[in-house]
Each structure stands twice: as C-alpha cells, then as structure tokens.
Amino acid sequence: MFRILAPAALIALTACTTEVQEAEPQISLELMQDVTRTLSSDAFEGREPGTPGGERTVAYLIEQFQAAGLQPGNAGSWVQEVPLVEMTSTNFTPLTVGDLEFEHGSQWVGVSYPQVERTEITDSELVFVGYGINAPERGWNDYEGLDMAGKTALILVNDPDYAEEGLEGPFNGRAMTYYGRWSYKYEEAARQGATAAIIIHEDFPASYGWNVVEGGWTGAQLYADTGDGGADATAMNGWMTRDAAAQIASAEGLNLDELIAAASQPGFEAIPLSQSVSASFDSTIRRFTSSNVIGILPGNQAPTEYILHTAHWDHLGRCGAEGEEDQICNGAVDNATGTAALVALAAAHAEAGPTARTQVFLAVTAEESGLLGSEYYGANPVYPLDRTVAGVNIDALYVLGKAQDVTVIGGGKSELDGYLADALAAQGRTSTPDAAPQAGRYYRSDHFSLAKRGVPMFYIKSGQTLSEGGAEAGEAAYEEYNTNHYHAASDEYSEDWDWTGVMQDLNLYFSLARALGDTGEWPNWNEGDEFRAIRDASCASDNEGC
Structure with a gap:
C-alpha cells in the first residue's frame, strides 16, 4: 500500500478542489481472485458475445458493480447496448492473380465488411500502393494521382520506416x-474507392505469424x-503471404524486396500491375445485441468531469x-484479470x-473482434468526450510476482506521463519503454477507441x-504465456498464481485515478502527437469542453 500522490506540478488546483485528499x-x-476465477470458469463458456456465456457475463458484472458500490452508469441502466453483425463466410474459391492461384487459408484470407450474402471480385486490376498511406501532414501520399475505382490495392504492412533501429523517421522510426x-x-x-484491399503479411512488421492471421480471419467475424x-x-x-506476393512480383518481372525498398522512400509512386484479381465466397449473416456494462462513482465537486477505467469482458x-x-x-x-480489476478498483474507490471528479468503470464487449464495444462507446459516448479528462485501460494482468517496473505502451505521447512518473516513484518502481514498438500495441486495445x-x-x-529473477525471468515468463497460452484453451485460472505483482499494478491504477480525480488540470497530448489537434478541437467546441 502507498499514499496517493498528485504530481507536484499539478497541485495548484482549480476552484473545483481545495486539496488532494490522501487515501489508503x-x-x-480475495475479490480479485473470486471474480477472475468465476469469469474464467467453464460456466461462462469463454465469454463470447452473442452466446449464453456472454449474457451470463453481463449479468454477473452488473451484480458485481452493484455490490462494489457503483451506481448505474447509463441514465439509470447498467448497460449500453451494442448492435453487432456476425458474418460467417464459406465456399471460397482460390484467389487468382493472372495465371497464379492461391489457396484460401494457407496463402490468403479474405472477408467482406459489407453485409452481403455473396462477394465476387472479378478481374479487378491490381495496384501495388506501397504502404497505402495518405498523410498530408507528413507529406506522404501513396495514392497520389490514382483512380482506384474497381481496383484492388496491394499493400505493405506497418510504416515505411519500421526497420529503423531507433524512433526517428517520417513515421517515428521503429x-x-x-x-x-x-x-x-x-x-x-475504401476512401480511395478501391474494390478490394490485400495486405502482404510479414512476421516482423506485423508482429505476429501467419497462423494468427489465418486463425483470426477465418470463421465467424464480428462487426459493428x-x-x-x-x-x-x-x-x-x-491478407496474403509474403511468398504469394513474391510470386506475383516475379510474374511481373519485378522483385518484391526491391518494391519494398522503393515504397519506403519519400516520393514513391504506386505501380499498376498487369495482372487482375478474382475471388468469391458466400456469407451467412446474423444480427444480435451485446452490452457494455457501465457503473459510476459520482464526483463530489466536479461531477460532470470524468475519469474513465476500461477493460474488455x-x-x-x-x-x-x-x-x-x-x-x-x-x-x-486475457481478460478476466482486467475485468476483475474494474470490480476491485471500484470497490476500493467506493470505500x-x-x-x-466522477469515476467511470466501463466493461466493454467484443474487443477480440476489433475493439467493437469501445468503438461503439467512443462513437456514442454516455459521457461527453470533451468532459472526459483521461482514462486507463486494463488488458491482461500478468500473474508473475512483483516487478521493479511497468511497461508503458505509448509513452511520450501525452502529459499523463508526469502522473505516472510520480506514482511509480511512490512505489519505488520505474517505467520501461515498449520493447516492440513496431507492433503498434497502442492501437490494438480498447483505449485506442477513446x-x-x-x-x-x-x-x-x-x-x-x-523482483525475483530480473529481466531474464520476466521475458521468459512473457514468452511462455504468449507462445503457449495466449488465445488458447490453456489460458485458465490457477490457484498457484502469484498475485503480488497484480496488486502492485492495481495500487498504481488506484493512485493514478485518485490523482486525476482530484486535480483541476486537464492533461493533453504532447505537441506534435497525432491526437493533439483532435483534443484541441474537441475542447474548443463549446464553452463546456475541457
């Protein structure tokens, strides 16, 4: 346990508070263990939205939020309904590119975003568009001068400078x-008018193997x-494999490595290819509604300013x-621990x-299908986003024992870093930068929707x-989980887990929320960050914002 610390630079509060109250x-x-154990039991059937297990999860979370001392967070209701569409595609033909044929699953995968029962791509002209980026503020447009109507874009994964060792470059390097x-x-x-888009997969810039693509892009798909x-x-x-893309390039008399090198340079011009693309498949469509679960602890001085906690159930x-x-x-x-953390933190804040400011606890649905629950909340916020001060997202708490650090995903992006530095100092811990910045993990969990x-x-x-075993032990434990248990049936609760590190992290989250909840400051994105202009415009939209 440690005392709540407001960052020294932010102690000068506005009229909404007079001093930051210390709280233990x-x-x-026990609550963390009980909720995690329950949510990850077979009775909840893996908590898939649109199933009895998903409905059971929502009902259980409402009970737990109420018992923790929260109030219903959506105009007297505990839920925000999220309309979803499930599409399951079958009868795939091979993907043909000129005289080449590629087998579905092992060499390419494809889905339909439009809700139609039959998808047919017939003799669509293929255009290699490099990284498929149109970023005027960075002086980069891979679609310059192109008319993509009726055509298929062949696209590289990641940014043009992902192979850089450091973080310098037109797209932040690594x-x-x-x-x-x-x-x-x-x-x-889609904005460019293309009929289809196919990304070339490579393990390092994608940060995962083809098996992840094949597993995630076949079978039932959920959409908002x-x-x-x-x-x-x-x-x-x-998507298609790198080997398939190399075959296409070779059939054009080109070399894929040379195409990649050219696409990584400023001024790259897209290359129309002589080969056309054809593929088809059928889809069955099911519509249903899932739910985000929302509870609040109203603020006692600035109740219309909000601190947000998110986790996907x-x-x-x-x-x-x-x-x-x-x-x-x-x-x-992933993510019974994070969902349990919402309950345990809510109970601690209530006590x-x-x-x-008001503390909001938001358990979102359908993260595994593309951040759909948080995206729905972001597009239809229960609490105005220009009155939402900041938030923390909790996704997969690793039960590895105490740690000397935390890993910060997206560090250096906002003024929240000062809060984190002071809270970590109070714990005697440090922050460690993301070890795989090329993976873009800041854009892959629910906080991104906000x-x-x-x-x-x-x-x-x-x-x-x-604390026991240092960095070598930590890296080995992470690797063991990610290789053997992530998104696998073996990600199960164990009574042998060491919770000491998890409780460290929960104390950190608690400290951050108290500091943000009791300061009158509005932390912003740093100058030059991609989200700064959006926040500035939001705050300037009316007299009530920020």
Missing part, C-alpha cells in the same frame, strides 16, 4: 503509427452494426479444434470515498523486470 487503497485480493495498422489501410483504401450495411467499405479486405468462446478435449478458451489472464477521439489514455502493462 483497500484493494481486495514505433508504429496509426498509419501502419491494418485497420487504417483498409479504411484508406452501423445501420448502413457496411456500404462505405471495400467489397473485400484480406469478452473472450473467444469455444475455440479449440474439433475433437480436442478442452474446446473452451477461458481467457483467464475511499468520492473524488472531485484516444483517437482525443481523450488521453494510459495503457500500462505489467513489468518484465521481476
């Missing part, structure tokens, strides 16, 4: 920007039900192969008493320099 966090280990994310590349291809049937999207979005449901004894992906670490709309958000992961 009484975070219950650190991925949003322009490097696959979601951006599909969105931009926006009401327009996905009319603004390309007809097909997909969903997981993969039944994901084991047919015939396997255990087919339930229980998601104990400590209200802060000046960050891209201007709300400064923490994303802090458990430390890797363990």
